Amino acid sequence: MTYCVGLRLNRGLVFMSDTRTNAGVDNISTFRKMHTWCKPGDRLITLLSAGNLATTQTVVSMLEEHTKAASERHPDIMEAPSMFEVARLVGATVREVIKTATDGGYQSEATFSATFILGGQVAGGSMRMFLIYPEGNFIEATEDNPFFQIGEHKYGKPILVRAYDPEMSFEMATKLLYVSFDSTLKSNLSVGLPLDLQFYERDSLTKGYEKRIQATDPYYRKISDGWSDALRTAFNSLPDFERD
Amino acid sequence: MTYCVGLRLNRGLVFMSDTRTNAGVDNISTFRKMHTWCKPGDRLITLLSAGNLATTQTVVSMLEEHTKAASERHPDIMEAPSMFEVARLVGATVREVIKTATDGGYQSEATFSATFILGGQVAGGSMRMFLIYPEGNFIEATEDNPFFQIGEHKYGKPILVRAYDPEMSFEMATKLLYVSFDSTLKSNLSVGLPLDLQFYERDSLTKGYEKRIQATDPYYRKISDGWSDALRTAFNSLPDFERD
Numbered sequence: 001m002t003y004c005v006g007l008r009l010n011r012g013l014v015f016m017s018d019t020r021t022n023a024g025v026d027n028i029s030t031f032r033k034m035h036t037w038c039k040p041g042d043r044l045i046t047l048l049s050a051g052n053l054a055t056t057q058t059v060v061s062m063l064e065e066h067t068k069a070a071s072e073r074h075p076d077i078m079e080a081p082s083m084f085e086v087a088r089l090v091g092a093t094v095r096e097v098i099k100t101a102t103d104g105g106y107q108s109e110a111t112f113s114a115t116f117i118l119g120g121q122v123a124g125g126s127m128r129m130f131l132i133y134p135e136g137n138f139i140e141a142t143e144d145n146p147f148f149q150i151g152e153h154k155y156g157k158p159i160l161v162r163a164y165d166p167e168m169s170f171e172m173a174t175k176l177l178y179v180s181f182d183s184t185l186k187s188n189l190s191v192g193l194p195l196d197l198q199f200y201e202r203d204s205l206t207k208g209y210e211k212r213i214q215a216t217d218p219y220y221r222k223i224s225d226g227w228s229d230a231l232r233t234a235f236n237s238l239p240d241f242e243r244d
Numbered sequence: 245m246t247y248c249v250g251l252r253l254n255r256g257l258v259f260m261s262d263t264r265t266n267a268g269v270d271n272i273s274t275f276r277k278m279h280t281w282c283k284p285g286d287r288l289i290t291l292l293s294a295g296n297l298a299t300t301q302t303v304v305s306m307l308e309e310h311t312k313a314a315s316e317r318h319p320d321i322m323e324a325p326s327m328f329e330v331a332r333l334v335g336a337t338v339r340e341v342i343k344t345a346t347d348g349g350y351q352s353e354a355t356f357s358a359t360f361i362l363g364g365q366v367a368g369g370s371m372r373m374f375l376i377y378p379e380g381n382f383i384e385a386t387e388d389n390p391f392f393q394i395g396e397h398k399y400g401k402p403i404l405v406r407a408y409d410p411e412m413s414f415e416m417a418t419k420l421l422y423v424s425f426d427s428t429l430k431s432n433l434s435v436g437l438p439l440d441l442q443f444y445e446r447d448s449l450t451k452g453y454e455k456r457i458q459a460t461d462p463y464y465r466k467i468s469d470g471w472s473d474a475l476r477t478a479f480n481s482l483p484d485f486e487r488d
Binding site for chain 1: 398399401402403405406407415416418419420422423427430431453455463466467470471472474475476477478479481482483484485486487488
C-alpha cells in the first residue's frame with residue numbers, strides 16, 4: 001500500500017508521501033513516490049503515485065523520457081502550455097501503460113491500477129492540483145475539496161478534516177501531515193518511513209523546501225509520541241457518560 | 245456498511261453497533277444489528293453482525309428458531325454447555341446460510357458474506373468474546389487483542405488503540421466508543437445513527453445496562469462537538485515544525 005497527501009493552501013501546495021512498497025508482507029522495499037520536474041521561472045510539476053509499482057514507475061519513466069527526447073509524437077509535460085494539459089498528458093500516459101500491461105499476453109491476477117496526485121504551476125497559469133484516476137481522467141482540488149489522499153487514506157483522514165485550514169502556514173500544514181501520517185503508519189504496516197515532504201510556494205515557479213523524514217527524525221518522534229499523549233488528554237477532557 | 249465494536253474489559257463486556265443498512269447510497273434502512281439471548285442466572289449471549297443483511301437476519305432467525313423448537317437435529321445456543329460451543333453453533337449456522345445462498349440457483353453479483361462478534365458467559369464458564377468469520381471459524385479476544393471491530397473499522401481504530409485500558413469503567417469505555425463511532429459516522433455515510441449500547445457485567449449472567457442512542461441524544465451531541473474541539477486543541481498543543 002501507500003499513503004500520499006497533497007494539500008492546497010492559499011499560499012501554496014504541500015506534498016507528503018511514504019516510500020514503502022510491498023508484494024505481500026514478506027517482500028517490502030523502499031521506493032520514492034514523489035517526483036518533481038522543474039524549470040525555474042517556467043514551471044514546477046510534482047507527481048505523487050499510489051498503486052502497482054510497475055505501472056507507476058513506467059508512467060514516471062515515460063514522462064521523463066519524453067522531456068529528454070522531444071518529438072512530435074510524444075507531447076512533453078515540460079512543454080505543455082498549462083497544468084490542465086499536463087494532467088491530460090499524465091492521464092493519457094497512465095491509460096496507455098495500463099492498457100499495455102493488460103492487453104493480451106500473460107494474464108496476471110495482479111491489478112495494474114494506479115492513482116496519482118499532480119500539483120504545480122505553469123507560467124501564465126494558476127497553481128493547480130489534480131487527482132488522476134487509473135482510467136486517465138481526473139478531478140481538481142477546489143475550496144470545498146482542498147486536499148487529496150491516495151492509498152491508505154482512512155486512518156489519516158479524520159484529523160485532516162478537522163484541523164485543515166486554507167490559511168495555514170507551511171509549518172502548520174506540515175505538522176498536520178505528520179499527525180495524519182503517524183496515525184496511518186501506526187495502523188497499516190504497508191505504509192512506511194521514510195517520508196518525503198515538499199512545499200510549493202504559489203507563483204514561485206520553482207521547487208520549494210523539501211525534506212526526507214527518517215524514522216530517527218527528532219520532530220517526527222516528538223509528534224508521534226506527543227500525539228498519543230495529546231489524544232489521551234483530549235479524550236479525558238470530554239465529559240463522562242452517565243447511565244440514565 | 246456497518247460499524248460494530250465489542251470491548252473486553254476486566255469488569256465485563258461493552259457492545260456498540262450502528263443500525264444503518266444500505267443497498268447503494270439511495271436505499272438505506274434502519275435494522276438492529278445487536279441481538280441478545282438471556283436466561284438470567286444461566287447465560288447471556290450477545291451477537292453483533294456485519295455484512296449481507298439477508299445472511300445476518302437468517303443466521304439470527306435460525307438461532308432464534310432453534311431456541312424455541314428444540315429438537316435433536318438442531319442444537320440450541322440456549323442449551324450449549326459453554327461459550328465455545330455457542331461460537332461453534334453460530335459458526336456452523338453462518339456457514340450453512342452462506343452455502344445455501346450460493347449453492348446453485350440464481351447467481352447474484354452480491355456477496356453473501358457476514359462477520360459476527362459474539363460475547364457473553366454461560367454458567368460454570370468464564371466470560372468470553374469471539375470474532376466469527378464468514379467461513380464459520382473464529383478467534384477469541386485476549387489481553388493482547390482485547391477488542392473486535394467489524395464493518396467500517398478504520399476511521400474509529402486509532403482512538404481505540406490509544407485510549408483503551410482493560411481497567412476502564414463501563415462509563416469510560418462508553419465514552420471511548422462514542423468517540424470511535426463519531427469518527428466513523430463523520431467519514432462514512434453507510435454507518436448511521438441510532439446506535440445500540442449494551443453492558444455485560446462479568447459473572448452477572450444477566451443482561452446489563454442498555455440504551456438506544458438517537459441523533460438527538462444530548463451526550464452524543466456533547467461528545468461529537470467536544471471531540472472536534474478537543475482534537476483541534478490537541479493538535480495545537482503539539483510543537484511546531486521548523487524548516488532546517
